[in-house]
Amino acid sequence: MENIKKLPSLTLGESIKSVLGNLTNFKGRARRSELWWYWLAYFIVMMVLAFVLGAFPVVLSVIAFLLQLTTWSVTVRRLHDRGHSGWWVAASIIIGLISNIYIMQSGYYEAMSTINPNIEEATEVLRGPVFPTLGFLSFIVNITIFVFCVRDGKPEDNKYGPSPKYVPNELADE
Known part of the structure; x- marks a missing residue:
């Protein structure tokens, strides 16, 4: 470990x-600073876009999906830095999609979108076993991803590539 040098954290712009x-x-590794600075920028951009493009939901949805793709890729690369599989992000996406499909098909939106919403019918959907599960x-999946992303990356090379933070001394001086 003595012939390895730790690089400084990335800035927001970097x-x-x-x-x-x-x-x-979705290959390779990403540093903590890369992930968290980008997530901050993503959150701010999405808030501004939602305000500016709120009247154009289709345009907002397309832009949001493209930006979401970048957050998935950097999160997968961050998991790789710890030696974990990117399938954790895929599991999170799949669970989210199944939840959305279930809510759309369950009658929840119909029950809640009338002039006099049927609260009992809507809450029955949410109380059944599927939605809480x-x-x-x-x-569980998202807390696991969060914990993996918070922890420091491995200084040694792993199956996803060399460390983006810890480099051999001879490379650090270039």
């Missing part, structure tokens, strides 16, 4: 540039 330069790259699974 992080955004790195993530946007790896838009759909999906919520619990989503919670």
